[in-house]
Amino acid sequence: MNTFKKISVGTIWLWFCIFAIIPIIIMAITSVLTPDTNSLVSFKFTLSNYTQILNNTYLKILLQSFYLAGSCTLICLILSYPFAFIIARSQSKYKSLLLLLVIIPFWTSSLIRTYAIMAILKAKGIINVILLAMGIIHHPLQLLYSYSAVLIGCVYDFLPFMILPLYANIEKLNPEYIEAAQDLGANKFTTFVKIIIPLTMPGIIAGSVLVFLPAMTMFYIPVLLGGAKNILLGNLIENQFLTSNNWPAGAAISVFLTMIMCAMVFIYWRSSKNKNGKFENE
Amino acid sequence: MNRIAKHIYPSFIYLFFYLPITVVIVLSFNQAERSLIWKGFTFDWYTDLFNDFDLLNVALHSLEIGLLAATVATILGTIASVSLFRYKFFGKKILNGLIFALIVLPEIVMGISLLLLYTIIKLPLGFWTLLLAHITLCVPFVTVTIYSRIVTVNKDIFEAARDLGATDFSIFIKIIIPLLFPALLAGWLLSFTLSLDDVITSYFVTGPNFEILPLKIYSMVKLGVKPEINALCTILLGVTLLLITMAQLALRKKQ
Numbered sequence: 399m400n401t402f403k404k405i406s407v408g409t410i411w412l413w414f415c416i417f418a419i420i421p422i423i424i425m426a427i428t429s430v431l432t433p434d435t436n437s438l439v440s441f442k443f444t445l446s447n448y449t450q451i452l453n454n455t456y457l458k459i460l461l462q463s464f465y466l467a468g469s470c471t472l473i474c475l476i477l478s479y480p481f482a483f484i485i486a487r488s489q490s491k492y493k494s495l496l497l498l499l500v501i502i503p504f505w506t507s508s509l510i511r512t513y514a515i516m517a518i519l520k521a522k523g524i525i526n527v528i529l530l531a532m533g534i535i536h537h538p539l540q541l542l543y544s545y546s547a548v549l550i551g552c553v554y555d556f557l558p559f560m561i562l563p564l565y566a567n568i569e570k571l572n573p574e575y576i577e578a579a580q581d582l583g584a585n586k587f588t589t590f591v592k593i594i595i596p597l598t599m600p601g602i603i604a605g606s607v608l609v610f611l612p613a614m615t616m617f618y619i620p621v622l623l624g625g626a627k628n629i630l631l632g633n634l635i636e637n638q639f640l641t642s643n644n645w646p647a648g649a650a651i652s653v654f655l656t657m658i659m660c661a662m663v664f665i666y667w668r669s670s671k672n673k674n675g676k677f678e679n680e
Numbered sequence: 681m682n683r684i685a686k687h688i689y690p691s692f693i694y695l696f697f698y699l700p701i702t703v704v705i706v707l708s709f710n711q712a713e714r715s716l717i718w719k720g721f722t723f724d725w726y727t728d729l730f731n732d733f734d735l736l737n738v739a740l741h742s743l744e745i746g747l748l749a750a751t752v753a754t755i756l757g758t759i760a761s762v763s764l765f766r767y768k769f770f771g772k773k774i775l776n777g778l779i780f781a782l783i784v785l786p787e788i789v790m791g792i793s794l795l796l797l798y799t800i801i802k803l804p805l806g807f808w809t810l811l812l813a814h815i816t817l818c819v820p821f822v823t824v825t826i827y828s829r830i831v832t833v834n835k836d837i838f839e840a841a842r843d844l845g846a847t848d849f850s851i852f853i854k855i856i857i858p859l860l861f862p863a864l865l866a867g868w869l870l871s872f873t874l875s876l877d878d879v880i881t882s883y884f885v886t887g888p889n890f891e892i893l894p895l896k897i898y899s900m901v902k903l904g905v906k907p908e909i910n911a912l913c914t915i916l917l918g919v920t921l922l923l924i925t926m927a928q929l930a931l932r933k934k935q
Contacts (some may be wrong), residue, residue: 400848401846401849402847402849402852403763403767406762406767407769409756409759410756410759410763413815413816413819414775414778414819417797417812417815417816418778418782419778421793421796424793424797424800425789425793426793463764477693481689481690481693484686484690485883487691488686496690498928499694499697500697500922502921502924502925503697503701505870505920505923506701506877506881506920506924506925507876507879507894507920508877509879509897509898510704510767510877510913510916510917511700513698513704513897513901513909513913514700514701514703514704514833514913517700517910518699518700518703524703526697530857536702549840551822554697555698557697558697569824607784608784612786612787615786615787615788615789615880617788617880618880618898622900622901632786632788633794635788636788636883638882639792639795640884642821649792652788652789652792652793655786655788655789656786656789659768659784659785659786660781662784
């Protein structure tokens with residue numbers, strides 16, 4: 399066996415073991431230890447950090463986060479699908495530029511983009527200025543620091559994360575399947591529901607995972623746009639770690655999040671496997 | 681009707697993407713301190729920024745971390761993608777899955793799990809903890825970027841080189857790196873952007889002695905909006921725009 403291979407594979411494994419696998423194991427262990435005010439944790443096994451997720455305050459936050467992340471994912475999906483479809487099927491010579499214009503916000507700091515949404519929504523922000531100038535309203539609307547503001551911020555921040563996987567998936571879609579369906583007498587609606595949606599399901603799921611997970615954990619969006627009224631899982635973890643110093647509780651919520659992630663990734667893996675197999679073999 | 685919808689709908693989405701950003705950029709040149717009303721063009725907020733030594737120091741920290749993290753992450757990502765492409769080894773599927781999982785993993789989970797690790801090994805929070813975290817954050821993205829390019833390489837080239845007596849190391853240096861250079865460059869640029877913009881992971885793994893730009897912006901925005909923030913955000917937006925466009929060009933060239 400050659401040394402180069404050994405060194406390469408060894409370095410990568412070593413890095414990921416130290417900085418990814420071991421930290422996550424430590425997190426899992428911390429989540430079953432007893433919180434201690436003096437030394438952060440005491441080494442006594444307990445499941446109370448998990449059972450406490452189910453008590454009222456936590457459960458409310460959990461449901462709120464699910465609701466917000468779910469609405470955000472749904473809105474992103476509805477907005478993105480036609481958009482990704484139009485861009486992916488476009489014959490325009492500017493197609494790569496059109497795509498670049500989505501890739502740029504994908505990589506741009508979401509903090510800065512959240513701040514930009516603040517500039518739009520605040521009392522002296524552009525929406526109020528325009529509405530006042532047009533005489534539609536007489537007093538500035540309170541747009542910022544509300545649930546809607548948080549939702550708008552999340553949609554704005556995560557929309558590219560939905561568009562790009564959808565785009566990649568729709569672009570690979572073989573137009574022959576659509577033609578075949580139509581030749582066999584399917585109308586546009588049937589073609590869409592029975593052919594296009596199932597074939598782009600991996601893209602839909604990938605986009606949903608990429609939007610749903612961060613939407614639950616972006617602690618600065620609720621802080622900046624919701625005025626701390628709308629607390630999410632991300633804020634809860636941040637609080638447990640940096641304010642109330644209850645590390646085991648924070649770790650338990652993080653483990654819970656990681657498990658949701660694993661479940662979603664598993665669903666994605668299954669769907670992309672099935673879809674590829676099904677149509678290629680037939 | 682359909683044709684019109686095909687133009688109007690995407691324009692609406694692009695407007696949604698770029699209007700808020702444009703407002704920030706325009707405000708950064710507006711003389712008016714607190715209102716949106718245009719009171720004339722000014723560079724004042726930018727001069728303020730460049731006279732703020734504290735802020736310049738913070739920017740320097742970000743630059744330092746970004747350059748180092750991007751470079752190390754590119755090296756590790758290259759090795760990872762080459763290994764995944766060329767070799768069969770123990771745990772290859774797991775490594776593949778792990779890289780994918782790390783991209784999807786909520787950043788807050790990475791942040792706190794690293795915080796726990798650093799606490800246990802008693803590494804004081806600051807430069808090193810931040811750098812190691814950023815490298816870990818970037819490696820999966822570099823690996824995926826390079827891997828998407830490496831799969832287009834014909835494996836016969838490696839066979840030919842080996843038949844002619846090249847070792848794996850010289851194949852790596854003389855064939856893989858030059859061949860994949862655009863992808864390496866793209867990976868580096870993406871990592872740099874990622875590191876420069878990261879808020880969540882950094883929030884947990886840096887100490888009070890080592891502040892970086894995104895966290896500085898976060899605390900500035902939380903405390904209240906000053907016009908300098910618009911200027912600072914505009915500069916960062918410009919840098920990101922430049923880096924991402926370069927990365928995309930590098931990835932596109934040979935297709």
